Every structure is written in structure tokens, then in C-alpha cells.
Amino acid sequence: MKIIINAILISQMVFLGVGLRAQSCANPDNIYFFTYAGVNYEIVKENQTWADAAACAVERGGFLSEIDSQEEQDSIFYHLNNAGIDPSNTIAPDGGGASYVWLGGNDIAEEGVWIWDGDNNGVGLQFWQGNYNGTPVNGLYNNWGNEPDNWNNQDGLGLAITDWPLGVAGQWNDVDDSNTLYYVIENSTPVGILENERNDKYLVIYPNPINEKVNIKIQKDEQIVSVVVADVSGKVLLRFDSPDRVIDLSGLTNGLYFLTVNTSENNYIEKVVIR
Template sequence: MNNLRLITMTILMAMISCSDDEGDEPQDDGTSTLESYSFTYNETEYEVILEKMSWKEAAAYAKEQGGYLAEINSQEEQNTLYTELSKNAGITLTRTTASDGGGASYVWIGGNDINAEGEWKWDGNDDGSGAQFWAGLADGSVVGGLYNNWGDEPDDFNDNQDGLGLALTDWPLGTAGQWNDLRDSNRLYFLIEY
């Protein structure tokens, strides 16, 4: 009877151990080592990293993985990426918020004006180069006819917003899907393009 009890307890412990492990580990699709969701649009691979980093950390991680923070060049690309982020990526909105962005939820994308205030560039690998797509604040202008999707932004709130976030929820100066300038030290999820 003791042997039967020992075998039963061993089997039960093994079953509990197996069920506790399910879902605890990030799913590795071979692209990165962090929890993520991958998809393809227009023959380009994208990966949403569901781990929080500052803009610079996210850009460095993207570069290390062989990509860069996403660059959005058309309304169609914007719509597709927003749909993937909001409906398919499994993002917990409360885990990726920016207090200086009206408390809304965001993911980092590749624009910044870190090197020169108001000179917004696609620089998703943080090498200081890239095409400038916007000049100035909210009343600024498009550069070179490049696509942009700002809310009533950028506003450089408190003279300290240099990273570009794609909003997943509304905020006082914009709606979900639009862009907002944020403090680049915010720790947010991010979108890599390969």
C-alpha cells in the first residue's frame, strides 16, 4: 500500500509541476529571447517585444537582434501595425503606459528628436542618422513628404520628450493609433522591424 501511495503522489506531483510550467516561459519564435509576438506585413517581418525598456534600450535591443525600431511610411502600414498591436499581440495595456503621455498606453517606434529638438528622424537603431520626417512642434511641418500620424503633438512637454510612441489608447491630445512624443526614459513595450 505504501508503494502505491508513493507512486500516486509522484504522479500527482509531476502533473502539478507540468501544469504550473505551462505558459510561464516566453514563447521563443527564434527571433528574440524576450516574450514577443511576430507578424509579417508587405513581406517585412515585425516583432512586438512584450518587455518594457526605455527608447534607447529598445533601439539597442532591436539592433542586437538585426532590426530597428519600426518606421511607418504609409497610412496602410500604420493601419496594419495598429491592428496587429491592438488586436493580436496580446498586449496588457496597463503594463505599457507613459504618465507624461496622458497616462495612455504606447509602444515605442523608431522616431526621435534626441540629437536636435524638433528634428524628428527615423533612427530606430539609434545611430544618429535616418530620414527626417517632421520639423518642429504640433504646428510644425512634414519634411520631404514623408508620412506622419501625430495627435495634437509633438509638444515636448516639460522640455523632455524625445522618443516616439504609437498610442494604443486615447489621451487628451490624441486618439489610439496616433503618435505622441514621450520622455525617452519611459519603459514601454516596443515594435521591431526586420
């Protein structure tokens, strides 16, 4: 189930520029970041079974996304269409040959009892009962096509990014949880928060706010592989491969950005302000 993040902690992250240290179950070059309603999401463009995707989500401090509203559904689907996904790389053959990404729903424990269990601990809020003729539980949001149908025992929830015979892109389908698909992570808590004091930080970005150029300092013996700059919607605006420790951001307009520093060992995310 979703965990509400303490608003004070969020504000500290935004205004103090707290660094985030992600884990290594997914290559940072294959992750598209975006934010909706103050919550961070990651579209991971790597193929995993439902269980392995959930495990990576937990390792990265979150869970497979659990969609509560049409607005959240629309935001995720919008970003899926802007994340540079090649649909041919994330196909579920048993799902009408369409392309999907994993969400946090399943009916693994009991057929027809669909729960949000994005961390795969076997406990979650039930949102649907039955097959395609079933009903939402307590009026909770759902976006099924003419599904679920449990064809050949399908227990994982996929969000389609292409049409299939029983539904259209954007709708949900039950597919075999052993399929290896891309997936969407929703972060319930910040991943690996590092202290803001300089001596305790692995990453130092200065100055911040930024005028034109920014300095990057890694407090460990790590080689910087690339630096990616994205806006608050997750759209990548700039990418520097094998960059110097000083990069020029003078071409960007004033505002808030996410600066991701990918090193030989980790990737770090810092919120920066350009003035």
C-alpha cells in the same frame, strides 16, 4: 533608415524554410510576430527605455519600426490590438497617462528635428520639423495627435494604444524616452540565418511540407520548452508546452505557417507548409 531586402533571399527563405535563430534580449514568449508587405515585425511585450528597445531591436537583426505609409500604420495598429497587450503594463505617465509602444523616431539630437533612427546610431531620415504646428519633411508620412509638444523634454516617439487628451489610440505622441514601454521591431535582414543543409542546421523540421504530424530535431543539447504555431498574420493558433518531439498539426487547414520552437537557450522560427 529602412533597408530593402534582396527579393531572391526572401524567396529562398519562404520556399526553402530557412531557420532563424533569434537573440536573447527578449523572452520569446513575450514576442508577437507578424508580416506586412513581405517584411517581418515583432511586437515585444517587455518594458524598455527607448534606447534599450532600439538596442534589442539591433540585437535581433532589425530596428525600431519606421512607419512610411497609412497602410503600414494600419497593419501595425491592427496587430497591436491582437497581440494580447494589457495596456496597463505599458503606460507613459507624461503622455497623458495613455499606453504606448515605441517606434523608431526621435528628436534627441536636435529639438524639433524628428528623424527615423530605429537603430539609435544618430543618423536617419528626417520626417517632421517642429512642434504640433510643424510640417512633414518632403511629404513624408506622419500620424501625430495634437503633438509633438516637448512637454518636459520629450524625445521619443510612441504609438498610442489608448486615447489621451490630445489624441486617440493609433496616433503618435512624443514622450520621455526614459519611459519603459513595449516596442515594435521591424526586421531589415533575417536574424541569424542558418544554412539549409541538414548538417549545418540547428533546427530540423520534417517532413516539410507536412501532412498531419511533424518531427522536431534540435542539433544541440537543448530542451524544448514550448512550440508555437502562428499563421502568416502572426495570430497564434496552437501552443504546445513541454511537447514531445512529434506534434500533431492535423487540425490546421492547408497553407503557410510559422512554427516557433522555444528551447532552454534559444528560440527558432521555421516556415512550414501544411498540405
